[in-house]
Amino acid sequence: MLLFHFIFHGRSKKNFMMNYNFKFVEFLFLQQTRLNVLIPFIRILIKWRIHKIVTDDNEDGIKKIRCLNDMQKELLSFTILNKRLEKYPLPLNYLRQFLKQLIRIFEQIFDADCLVDEIYPLYADLISIKTQQINRSYYQDLNENDGDLLDRLCRLFEHDENIGFVTHVFDTFRLSIIETNKIVTSGTTGLRTWPAAIHLLNYLRKPENYKNIQWERPNDWNNVVELGSGSGLLGVGLINSGFIKNGHYIFTDHSQAVLKHIELNLFINNINQYRNNNFKVVIQKLDWTDYEFFDFSASISDLIIASDVIYDPNFIEPFVRTLRTMFNVYKNADSLRRNPDCIICCAIRNPKLLNIFQQKLEQCSLEWQQLDRIERPLWVNRIQKHVDNLSNEIVIDENFDSIFKTHDDNIPSIVFQIRDKS
Numbered sequence: 001m002l003l004f005h006f007i008f009h010g011r012s013k014k015n016f017m018m019n020y021n022f023k024f025v026e027f028l029f030l031q032q033t034r035l036n037v038l039i040p041f042i043r044i045l046i047k048w049r050i051h052k053i054v055t056d057d058n059e060d061g062i063k064k065i066r067c068l069n070d071m072q073k074e075l076l077s078f079t080i081l082n083k084r085l086e087k088y089p090l091p092l093n094y095l096r097q098f099l100k101q102l103i104r105i106f107e108q109i110f111d112a113d114c115l116v117d118e119i120y121p122l123y124a125d126l127i128s129i130k131t132q133q134i135n136r137s138y139y140q141d142l143n144e145n146d147g148d149l150l151d152r153l154c155r156l157f158e159h160d161e162n163i164g165f166v167t168h169v170f171d172t173f174r175l176s177i178i179e180t181n182k183i184v185t186s187g188t189t190g191l192r193t194w195p196a197a198i199h200l201l202n203y204l205r206k207p208e209n210y211k212n213i214q215w216e217r218p219n220d221w222n223n224v225v226e227l228g229s230g231s232g233l234l235g236v237g238l239i240n241s242g243f244i245k246n247g248h249y250i251f252t253d254h255s256q257a258v259l260k261h262i263e264l265n266l267f268i269n270n271i272n273q274y275r276n277n278n279f280k281v282v283i284q285k286l287d288w289t290d291y292e293f294f295d296f297s298a299s300i301s302d303l304i305i306a307s308d309v310i311y312d313p314n315f316i317e318p319f320v321r322t323l324r325t326m327f328n329v330y331k332n333a334d335s336l337r338r339n340p341d342c343i344i345c346c347a348i349r350n351p352k353l354l355n356i357f358q359q360k361l362e363q364c365s366l367e368w369q370q371l372d373r374i375e376r377p378l379w380v381n382r383i384q385k386h387v388d389n390l391s392n393e394i395v396i397d398e399n400f401d402s403i404f405k406t407h408d409d410n411i412p413s414i415v416f417q418i419r420d421k422s
Contacts, residue, residue: 024382026078030167031379032094032181037407039101040398041383042075046109047394065114072106072116080122084167087138088176089157091164096126132157132164142270149267153178156264166193168233170202173240177233177265191261193233195377196308199413200345201237203372204305210371213417216339217302222247225299227286227306227322229253232262234307236269239281246278250299252286259283288318296329304330304342304418310357311349317360324364327420342418343371347411365422372415380410 025045028038053067080099099122106115134154142150156163156178165176180191203209224244226235229251239249251262262283266272271281286294304326309319323342330340348354361368387400404410 022075022078024386025075026082027169028379028383029079029098030082030084030088030090030165031169032090032164032166032179033379034407035094035097035101037383037403038098039105040400040403041386042102043105044387044390044395044398046071046075046105048390050109051394068110068114069116072119075102076116076118076122081118084176086135088165088167089132089134091181092126092129092132092161094164094181096123099123099126131159131161139268142267142272149264152260153264153267168193168198168237170205170237170241175233175237175240175269177231177236178261178268179231191231191258193231194308194347195409195411196345196347196413197230197234198377199372199374200305200307200343200415201234202378203345203415204238204343205241205243213371216341216419221303221341223250223301224248224303224305225250225252225301225326227252227288227304227319228309229262230258230308232265234305235262235281236265236271239271239274240269244279245274248280248282248301250282250284250301252284252299254285254287254289256285259285286322288315288322291318291322291325296326297333299326300330300333302330302340304340305344307345308347309344310346310353313353313356316353316357320357320360320364320366323418324366327366331420339420343415344368344418345413345415347409347413349411361418365420367419367421368416369419370414370416373412375412376404376410380404380407 022045025038025042028041049071050068053071079102080095099119103119103123106119134150134157136150136154139150139153160180162180163178164181166179167174167176177193179193221244224235224238224247226249229235230253232251235249235251238244251259253259253262266281266283275281282299284294284299304323310316327339327342331337346354346357358368384400384404387395387398
């Protein structure tokens with residue numbers, strides 16, 4: 001007999017306004033959404049699906065049980081048994097915690113004899129595995145011209161259970177990036193993607209967003225340099241989407257570990273296919289606190305970009321002084337004496353830091369103008385839309401407002417232009 005530990009009091013037309021399949025769960029799972037958000041969301045979708053099944057007067061009891069069993073298998077196929085994991089595995093610790101909590105949901109809602117047979121062996125397998133293995137066959141074609149990068153990729157996964165792929169889905173493409181699920185690794189925060197990078201990527205790859213802005217070098221962004229490139233998502237996404245096809249794209253960061261990480265993410269996303277005589281991709285070390293020794297003349301660009309670089313008060317002044325130097329060098333190198341364009345995106349974690357940033361800009365004869373703002377990441381809005389369209393009796397036990405308030409990434413971010421006012 002099937003047991004439900006919640007009661008529905010009739011149908012709600014509101015429930016049927018959206019298609020509540022598990023495709024969106026797949027999106028959240030592959031981007032490694034935190035489990036304190038993902039698990040409650042899955043729980044309400046399961047409740048809604050059960051409600052739909054048990055209130056269907058056209059199905060008998062046996063067919064309803066079969067539907068409930070199929071629902072569990074469908075959820076597993078979109079998550080832990082997802083075919084994409086064969087090429088892009090998630091971190092072992094994330095997979096273990098996810099399946100452990102998913103089993104708990106199933107056990108709370110269903111009788112033991114209604115659970116799918118696969119779920120406990122799957123968990124046992126995950127517990128027994130000590131390291132992730134990269135399936136080399138998926139990357140052999142990419143490895144021909146990239147030396148030992150495939151070996152490096154395999155070794156990385158063998159030695160760190162916090163490393164895995166994060167798949168970021170956009171409207172016309174998706175990118176899988178190697179990231180750590182730890183905030184700080186090897187003394188840097190650059191081994192993971194932060195929300196501002198996604199905001200800036202979405203902004204830049206759609207020219208209609210900024211066609212009416214006054215630029216120094218309109219329609220001439222052939223050469224781009226990125227400061228604090230981190231995981232490399234922003235650059236990989238811009239190259240992949242055709243934002244830049246001629247000239248060069250320069251990734252920079254101060255951490256050698258981050259630069260090696262970017263190399264792997266370029267390899268995985270086959271950025272070599274875009275390299276030719278007209279377009280180069282370069283990775284360079286640039287330490288804002290020691291920028292005097294950087295050869296800026298070798299990085300002369302039309303556009304300077306950066307994301308999530310205003311997070312530590314100790315680095316704000318060095319960052320601004322680096323910008324000032326780049327403006328001077330790039331302007332002097334331009335035949336028309338034009339300043340470079342500069343676009344930065346920052347998450348607003350601490351408004352005081354932005355005030356300090358603005359003060360330091362003014363001291364260096366630079367100014368900023370806001371171009372775009374979002375109040376929270378798009379995936380949070382999508383979850384909220386799903387939740388809002390479900391009846392209260394389904395979501396009553398899940399306090400999503402409280403959950404979102406405690407989520408570090410659920411904060412506003414702004415895109416702004418930096419200009420020389422000297």
